[in-house]
Amino acid sequence: MTNPNEKIVPPDLVYVTFIRSTPQKVWDALTQSAFTTQFFFGRTIESDWKQGSPWRLVMEDGRTDVEGEVLESDPPRRLQVSWRVDWIEEARALAPAIVTYDIEQAGDAVKLTLTQHNPGPVPRKFVDAGKQGWAAILSSLKSLLETGQPLVIRMKPPE
Amino acid sequence: MSEAVNDVFRALADPSRRSLLDALFKRNGQTLGALCDGMAMTRQAVTKHLALLEDANLVAVVWRGREKLHYLNPVPIHEISERWISKYERGRLSALSDLKKALESDDD
Numbered sequence: 001m002t003n004p005n006e007k008i009v010p011p012d013l014v015y016v017t018f019i020r021s022t023p024q025k026v027w028d029a030l031t032q033s034a035f036t037t038q039f040f041f042g043r044t045i046e047s048d049w050k051q052g053s054p055w056r057l058v059m060e061d062g063r064t065d066v067e068g069e070v071l072e073s074d075p076p077r078r079l080q081v082s083w084r085v086d087w088i089e090e091a092r093a094l095a096p097a098i099v100t101y102d103i104e105q106a107g108d109a110v111k112l113t114l115t116q117h118n119p120g121p122v123p124r125k126f127v128d129a130g131k132q133g134w135a136a137i138l139s140s141l142k143s144l145l146e147t148g149q150p151l152v153i154r155m156k157p158p159e
Numbered sequence: 160m161s162e163a164v165n166d167v168f169r170a171l172a173d174p175s176r177r178s179l180l181d182a183l184f185k186r187n188g189q190t191l192g193a194l195c196d197g198m199a200m201t202r203q204a205v206t207k208h209l210a211l212l213e214d215a216n217l218v219a220v221v222w223r224g225r226e227k228l229h230y231l232n233p234v235p236i237h238e239i240s241e242r243w244i245s246k247y248e249r250g251r252l253s254a255l256s257d258l259k260k261a262l263e264s265d266d267d
Binding site: 015140143 | 163187188216219220221223228230232233234235236237238241242
């Protein structure tokens, strides 16, 4: 079930990183806690990654960070999820964003494209935090897969 | 990696290309036509600069029908700054440590 608006409504954010790795490793890194705990602010990730299944990102203290539904799952090429930030009350009230990961071979590297669609207006502070967060997360993922070491992410949640 | 870093610096070295990135920072997802409107450059020049920014992965493109939309992609800049900030900090710490040793040995 691809987001029906996806082809019509342009995305709000498109981030790309090239990673010297394989599509399967990039897919595994995005969907398995053994990797996400290293590059995604220490979060574990839970889902069976089947279309229609729930998924969530969990903080170290057990609270849910983000939750949503798996909208499209085509390992190791494409994963699309709905994305609702749960732990910030103001963000919880927003309609879920649609986040898509596209993974493709590009020469001897893998091109990872992150696309985000926001269903409606999002307060500026969340937009800015999201931009900063994604740049940090994708850079750290690249570093982890290429060198075995994630980057230290220095960032505070939006206030 | 170093080739990719060269591309990023080469792309950022030009003020026209930086102003294109500024325009996308203000409003993401613009078409070539929209980007040309705000620039004191020919359409041809904007096209050339955008191609270079795309090659450096500083601009990501998405097709919507026949429209090519351009998005600011800051990830390569973040990758460079993260690596270099930590290296710079290590260098600075080691320089300070050398200075301390030199000054303290003078006191002897």
